[in-house]
Amino acid sequence: MVAKKNFLIFLVLLILDQLTKIVITLKVPSIDLKIFAITLVKNTGAIWGIFKDSNMLFIWISLIVIGVLIRFYDHIPKKAYLFYVLLLTGVVGNLIDRVFRGHVIDFIDFKFWPVFNFADAFITIGVIGLILYLWNEKN
Numbered sequence: 001m002v003a004k005k006n007f008l009i010f011l012v013l014l015i016l017d018q019l020t021k022i023v024i025t026l027k028v029p030s031i032d033l034k035i036f037a038i039t040l041v042k043n044t045g046a047i048w049g050i051f052k053d054s055n056m057l058f059i060w061i062s063l064i065v066i067g068v069l070i071r072f073y074d075h076i077p078k079k080a081y082l083f084y085v086l087l088l089t090g091v092v093g094n095l096i097d098r099v100f101r102g103h104v105i106d107f108i109d110f111k112f113w114p115v116f117n118f119a120d121a122f123i124t125i126g127v128i129g130l131i132l133y134l135w136n137e138k139n
Helices: 002-027 055-071 078-101 118-138
Strands: 037-043 104-109
Touching: 002 037, 002 078, 002 104, 002 118, 055 078, 078 104, 078 118, 104 118
Parallel strands: none
Antiparallel strands: 037 104
16 A cells, blocks of 8 residues: 555656646746746756766666665655655656756756756655654664
8 A cells, every 4th residue: 555655656746747847848938036937947967057968977877776766665664755755756757857858857946046846856855854764763
């Protein structure tokens, strides 16, 4: 039951990530609300544009991360599954972009932070959540 629930969460979030990227790519909206904007960025690197044009490197890193995450699925405590699923979903979402588009579609722009997408947010929340969970378990 837990595995089905996690897979459903994974699937819904992955579809959300990919649909928003498709809409942004097709419509290329220009929305600027002063503190928040929708800005299409095609990123071949990592956050802040570092390692630009390193798409193949990040494809391999993503595949390795996915393999490690799948390998350790059975070792994740049930209380931490959501963070695990968020991390996995984010990595897969950006991997799909890199493989099929040749770059990651970023579009959420808070102007004081690098432009990002839902997959990036999932990765960030997943990593921070897992770290905090593991930290609290050891204390």
